[in-house]
Amino acid sequence: MAIVDTGDVRLHVQRLAAARPTASGATAVPDATVVLLHGLLTDSLASYYFTVAPAFAAAGLDVIMYDHRGHGRSGRPERGYTLGAFVDDLDTLLDRLHVRTPVHLVGNSYGGTVAFGYALRRPERVASMVVIESEPATPPWAAKLAGLLERVRHEMSANEAAALDWIATHHGGHTARLAKSAGRLVRDTTLAQDIPASAVLDDDDLGAIRCPVLALYGADSDLAVQAPRMRSLLPHCETESLPGHQHSVLVEAPGRVRDLVLYWVGRHSRPVAARAVRAR
Structure with missing residues (x-):
């Protein structure tokens, strides 16, 4: 490493x-x-x-x-x-x-x-x-990413525990841990705003x-x-x-x-x- x-x-x-x-x-x-x-x-x-x-x-x-x-x-x-x-x-x-x-x-x-x-x-x-x-990165790509990232931000902010429980049940604990980290990335940085504005x-x-x-x-x-x-x-x-x-x-x-x-x-x-x- x-x-x-x-x-x-x-x-x-x-x-x-x-x-x-x-x-x-x-x-x-x-x-x-x-x-x-x-x-x-x-x-x-x-x-x-x-x-x-x-x-x-x-x-x-x-x-x-x-x-x-x-x-x-x-x-x-x-x-x-x-x-x-x-x-x-x-x-x-x-x-x-x-x-x-x-x-x-x-x-x-x-x-x-x-x-x-x-x-x-x-x-x-x-x-x-x-x-x-x-x-x-085309205009349709930017629009799609804007919707995706906003959906992630909303779901991981409004009811993170429920969202992670659902992911763990349907996709396993490892995926839930990755989703938790992704949620923090979207919530705590400007990524969700920056990428669609590229x-x-x-x-x-x-x-x-x-x-x-x-x-x-x-x-x-x-x-x-x-x-x-x-x-x-x-x-x-x-x-x-x-x-x-x-x-x-x-x-x-x-x-x-x-x-x-x-x-x-x-x-x-x-x-x-x-x-x-x-x-x-």
Whole structure:
């Protein structure tokens, strides 16, 4: 575990070194760095640590994952939660970690939204992106997040005990503890106001994203309708639908996510990474 001070917030970072090549044929995707960006409120880097991150390192990737501001073991400032602040954190973190080559961004849910913002801000630092159950920051996205965050704030302020009891009964004690922390984040910081007020993107902005993008969606998810839009707007975008899944693709189908990401990174890394693991 490491704590990186960006000058604005202290970020909890985990880094997994790439496995060393073996005499029989080395690793699957050597000489590439992947940065894993988690979702909002109840999520943290743990969702990667206990699913795909170790497999990425074993395949030869240098893995960087961190808790967003306000989440996990990172600092929780009272203010400063616009999407731009999350993008700033990523940029400064790569500087602090002395990452000089373009990285592959993997963003789950809100983490994908951060990835889109970063690819526009610093295109020279992004080799490719994989977004999982995610969408860019557009006006409909901002309206949806405003409603979601206000609902969380209201439910966790009006009758927190009843809400947590219901969550514990239907989803277990661990989820209830995560919900309690998320409720405090929404209630005690400006996150619920800042995120919907973030700068949004139009179609021309999305068309300016030149790096290759792979967008993964649960076939039964509300976000699955984003697939044709992403293919039409992003110059170099492919999409993949995972049957039988909704929003929790990362934790429900980690093997499939692993294979798709390794194949994608292998395709879009330097020539030495030609022996990529192909998705099944």
